[in-house]
Amino acid sequence: MGLTILVIGSGGREHVIAQKFIKSPLVQEVYCAKGNPGMIRDGIQLVDIAEDNHKELIAFAEQNKVDWTFVGPEVPLLNGIVDDFKKAGLKIFGPEKAAAMIEGSKDFAKELMNKYHIPTAMHRTFHELEPAKEYVRMKGAPIVIKADGLAAGKGVVVAESVEEAISALEDMLEGNRFGASGAKVVVEDFLAGEEFSLLAFVRDQEIYPMTIAQDHKRAYENDEGPNTGGMGAYSPVPQIPQELVDEAIAKVLRPAAEGLIKEGCPFTGILYAGLIATEEGAKVIEFNARFGDPETQVVLQRLETDLAGIIDDLLNERIPAIQWKQDGFSLGVVVAANGYPEEYISGSVLPAFSSDCEQRVYYAGVSEKDGKLLSSGGRIYLVEAEGNTLEEAQQNVYQLLDSVDTTGTFYRKDIGAKAMKSAKL
Incomplete structure (x- = not known):
């Protein structure tokens, strides 16, 4: 009998992780909670339990004799899902809540870096608006303003002017844009590179x-x-x-x-x-x-x-032997809903990709209706391809995207371009 694995999460990251697991000769079954309908075609079984419902996830893992669970996103980690599974005697891969604070609090991470001499930008943490504004005026721009807590990748403002920096501070500390995540902010020097x-x-x-x-x-x-x-x-x-x-x-x-x-x-x-x-x-x-x-x-x-x-x-306390490819490149392009990362429209019918094309498609914000996949999130899916060169990998991705109907969505046309330009200099 092979391994039975539960993956926590619903996005493209969890799609590729679950797909890698299911292709393993060691694995018999892969469940994903909640997962998304785009995963089903890869043989991943969806579990209709929310990632914050630890009690039901634990019960599911016990009932289905799950060998171990893999946590994809940060929110369940910071909600203590690893701690709860371990208390129930279940194996789970991910940091406990206290260790996950390295992501959950920018201030915690900075203090750790200061204490253990890990190189980072000069920085200060603020709870109140006026001292933060004063510091920004003293430092000048460009300068970086970060919400202390989780903000889905959007709590960072690289301010090109002092006015923009102050506006970001007001947004976070006064306007409550990121709720509790922005009740404390880290202001740090802009690093070029x-x-x-x-x-x-x-x-x-x-x-x-x-x-x-x-x-x-x-x-x-x-x-x-x-x-x-x-x-x-x-x-x-x-x-x-x-x-x-x-x-x-x-x-x-x-x-x-x-x-x-x-x-x-x-x-x-x-x-x-x-x-x-x-x-x-x-x-x-x-x-x-x-x-x-x-x-x-x-x-x-x-x-x-x-x-x-x-x-x-x-x-299981064994030393893994890990090998990486030495040649070639992999490149992925995200297709997002028009309007993302602000308000966006859902319900666009997505193209039906052939299962035998050399490009791989990983789904994130999708729903299903009448056998068709529809957009239901900001980032909808990612198309990935490999190539002997970065240029070839890029061409393979855009060749597929250019051949399908992407109405209601957009994607960047220059992923990898900067690297190719610097390689040719």
């Missing part, structure tokens, strides 16, 4: 780094428009040298994992460092306590080892 995402499988002090990726946060081409949850990604990142990645593993990931142990909240799960390559080396923009979306959809295509086997090893 190339951004990249470094993720790792972590078990306490053991760190197993992944291939790096680059996300595209802005809604529109040329990195214009508002910040989103991510409009596309590619992996690896040719313009970031391996020496810089090795330095980030040594100076960021290791001290973060060891620091959390010293703070009494050891981390097991996926540790994600959002980094920027500055003239002084790699510095941390943010930490996440789980896989990124859309980075997961491209990074996991680079993984040659069985993902289910890696997680099973980590949960």
